[in-house]
Amino acid sequence: MKRYFYISLVSLGSCFSLVACGDRPPAIATQSAHVKTQSIAKESELLRITLTPDAEERLGIAHGPVTIRNTTASRMFQAEVVVPPLATGGLPISTTNDLSLLASNQVRADGEMAKAQAELTVAKKAADRAAALVQHEAGSVRAHDEAMSALAVARANLEVAQRQRSLLGPSVSSMVQHHSRWVRVPVFAANLSALDLRAPASLRGLGAGDRAYEVRRVNGPPSANQVAGTVDLYYSLEEHLETFKLGQRVAVDIPIKGATKQAAVPASAIVRDIHGGEWVYVRTQPHTYERRRVEVAKTEDGSALLARAAMADADVVHAGAAELFGTEFGTK
Template sequence: MTPILRRWGAAALALLAAGPALADSAPTVALSPDQQRRLGVAAKPLAAAHHVKKTDAFAKVLDPEPLVQLASDLATAEAAARASSAEAKRARALQVGGAAMAAKDAEAAIAQAESDALHVDMLRRRLDLEWGPGVARMSPAKRRRLIDGLTAGKIALVHVDTHNNEGQAGARKVEISVGPDNVPGTVLGPTRAAEPRLQSSGLLVEVDGPSAILLSVGLTQSAEIDSPDSVTGVDLPRGAIVRMDGGDWAYVRTSDSAFERRRVDQPEGDDDGLFVASGFKPGDQVVVQGAAALLAAETGRGRSRP
């Protein structure tokens, strides 16, 4: 006697002896309501589910010191540029008003303002070239918050890469492994420094919160990139799955006394069971209890397996 038959004992043997009706085409099994009760078969409708595709990635924690220094240099240059611009405006106003002011002094003030403006522009370009558009296009207030968080250990910047840039286009969220947990990160934008071994341009990711202090400079961790597009399907409870011929299957009730066995193709595990995007649809009555008993009833008459 097989383990499945031993589990259900005399009830299963009686049903097999009675010979439940089997369809000739689809792998199905027919059991009366009374037989279903004796085997403890129960089904429930599937609800629609959305699954976010994840791409495996590598994450390396960046040294924030160059960014902090560059941001400080930029803030200093912007302050100097504002002061010299105001001085140049005063010099022009005095000249127009006929006030006594040496031409060379006015020209010097104007030249200084132009020089300071060029210095600011150069530093802003460096910010873009070295740290990417995600940082360069931040507002001054948001950039100050980033710098303050980096220096306080409340924010970490991480370079995330995948093979051949897989999953990077349009990505907004990343999960980084830190110990037994995954820490969420927000994608700021593409990076400027490529990872040559993976042929990846990479993403610059901000990790904010208490876990940021655990991301020490140079630390390399595994990560997952969330796709911006979700896939619609259903979640199959793990109790609905039976194994046969090296594959996963589940039974769907097609009438009060008939069940169809369907292959579970390309399942992806999640907290609610196994997500599948095809083969099952919302509303299908899937057997969640007694699936193994149905399999025993279906195969017990010696019918060749499909």
């Protein structure tokens, strides 16, 4: 099986050519007047890079210890921007609903409500007529009782129609103009006890580099998905209506109870390979550097918080990491 190493030595007053090695012998060491690399592992063919003091100065290499921060960890959930219910007991409206079916149901409910109103008007006139006939001893008491019963049924039917229509929310055509937005966050029921639901959450779009917004939880109607095993949490978007649109998918980071310790390095220390892997360069000896895999949990205040990395005592390169990456893999 053939293994390939691509090493491009950074020009430090002279140009170094790209080197490609075929079948690798048991150990490989490449060196020049300024730089020496040596194979030390197999994960993406790690190399130990040794620089001369002059090379370090020319590349602008700077390094420092990893810091440990007490942070509040959070868990990310995908969510959706929805319209809050207008009636008590109603459910938020989202674009996951079939809007054409919803609009059809709303039209049908409007018709049922108008029909019930008309029936109530007729029943009221019949009841008034029956009462007048009884008063003038021209009608039967039984006919009066039947008219009053029909009036009560008509009133009940109208009340039912009005409640059914209120549960369907605002008309589909007016949703975009509705001056209120919520975010519906489906959360697995097993995760609820670990979340700090009293603390504000962080909301952002799904695009890379999107700004994060602080949102606070609101008491929405109880809703859940029995098949998925999730319950819904709701957060208000009152202050960010112009930023997020109805139906937009967003990411919500909800804090986890209790503080945790996380290793932190400057964001400039992180380099990424073509597969999205995240790495840092660690100074293991004077003028000697090795690439180590890390996983960035989040970036804040110019620092990258590491989710998984044994970096407690590491001396990490925070300036010149990209130049070391180019030295190891080659630049064109």
